[in-house]
Amino acid sequence: MAKEQMMTAGEVADYLQCSVTTVRRFASRGKMPHYRLGKLVRFRRSEIEHWLALYHEGEISAETRGRLTNPDQLSLFQIAE
Numbered sequence: 001m002a003k004e005q006m007m008t009a010g011e012v013a014d015y016l017q018c019s020v021t022t023v024r025r026f027a028s029r030g031k032m033p034h035y036r037l038g039k040l041v042r043f044r045r046s047e048i049e050h051w052l053a054l055y056h057e058g059e060i061s062a063e064t065r066g067r068l069t070n071p072d073q074l075s076l077f078q079i080a081e
Helices: 009-016 020-028 045-054 062-067
Strands: 035-037 040-044
Touching (some): 009 045, 040 045
16 A cells, blocks of 8 residues: 555645635544644545545435545546546
């Protein structure tokens, strides 16, 4: 398994297109998966993508639902078929 790079709150905010304050608030309230290393807080991209999938609203196709079972395969962006 390849080593996955950790993301800062700023990188997560850029990825989610929200503010750093929002990311920090979600993490501090235990609503977003994160790692605390002393005063540092870090996030794994695959865990953030899996967390997003859990909060997805609307219809999900059977094909997409099958992909959601493996967080290593999650992506915010659909590949045009």
